[in-house]
Amino acid sequence: MRWSDFSKLIKFRLTFLVVFSASISFLIGSKVNGEIVWKNWALLIIGGFLVTGAANGFNEIIEKDLDKLMLRTADRPLPSGRMTNGQALVLSLFMGIAGTYILGHLNLTTGYLSVFSIFLYAFIYTPAKRKSPVAVFIGAIPGALPPLIGYVAAHPKIDYIALVLFGIQFVWQFPHFWAIAWVLDDDYKLAGFRLLPSGKRDATSAAITFLFTLILVPVSLLPTYYNFGGLYVGAVSLLCSFAFLYFAFNLLLKQDISSAKKLMYSSFFYLPIVQLALLFDFVGK
Template structure:
């Protein structure tokens, strides 16, 4: 039962989203000068429920497409282990419950959570078969967790919140495209078009490379604006140039192995940079 539920909510993805939000909550708490651990726990609970709901709605919508792809055919809906009705009820309860919990922290956090569910499940999901622009759409709800986490603690969207959002927003492009390059054959079975040109080619590789180039100055914004010190500046530069190096390899070789290395680098990049920022946060 847990295995099916875990696949419905995409547990590993949900865990990473909640982790990102929880770190940003602690950063927002440092701005306030005090950490409310009860609210931190509520954020984790609400974030888990809201993210799980969005993933559940995504799988309901893509049930027939998931049957076509090897990596998703064993999910509970396409495999017949769970019905659409069951998944819908579970997802609705999680969405309503999670929104209520996050909204109890402050209204802005609640509004952002509803917006995140809607954009991910009902805009990004159908767009995946229509155009590579879907990656841009998906990057918005994908970058909302640090914004939601920060606002849950600080209650307003300031320049720190926007920078946290911006780093995760830009990071998502090489992250998504690396995954899309590795899984392109499987994605094509369902008609998904996620690479910049819709296929593995030099133009797609160039665009992936440029996205890692853009990430370098964006990752230095905390240090530039003074709420991050030289420590996080050094970590961000090291991680960004590492990311850049793997993207350059993909540009040169244009093969799946290089894309896999870039994908693994993307998994490490975000938590390392976010934790570095938390521990090096200068405050006010």
């Protein structure tokens, strides 16, 4: 088995972003806790990588025949035949068990959340993608769990800070994912996926995307409102949110793929900038 095939099975870039988000939240939780245990930070990264890789592996096993239909996914190892279902299943089970054990070793809450994230993403969200656009709401829950898992791994209590970190990533996912769905809608429809709010590229989908981007503005200010993020965190969050909102408004006006791509690319920058601003604020305290 080649590294490139394993990388595609676990969706390496997506897995990296998930682990990055969790690691930032771990450091924030560590500051709340009063100390950073770097050994646990390393265990979180390893365990988070394995759990996320397992969820993505199960997702690709389930969607193997659908991936054959889409240009974007036809070259993945399972639909292309370079890897068998059995090989992918063994790898995914190993990663899931090992990752859950490592995260559960940090504390039981982290372990339970990791199992829940695998189950919800792979076995609820994945089949729901062909049923209804509501699948995006289901998928937003496991998609927002990494910062919660990272925080709880360091500070084993789901407090208001943990919920705010979860909430920011939860709301962010809607414009992020709908922008991707707008760009890839033709490809998605080849596999029967219904992911845009109205099921197609139209004013309704653009308006709902804009609405959720608008909701993100006050949500991003919650760290400052609850006084665990300083004024500069609020300023950075507000600036990023308004820039994000501008691209969402542009999609509402033009309703074209070019505008959706700009919104999609802006979403890639939004989350890490806001999370890093919050982390640096905690480090400076």
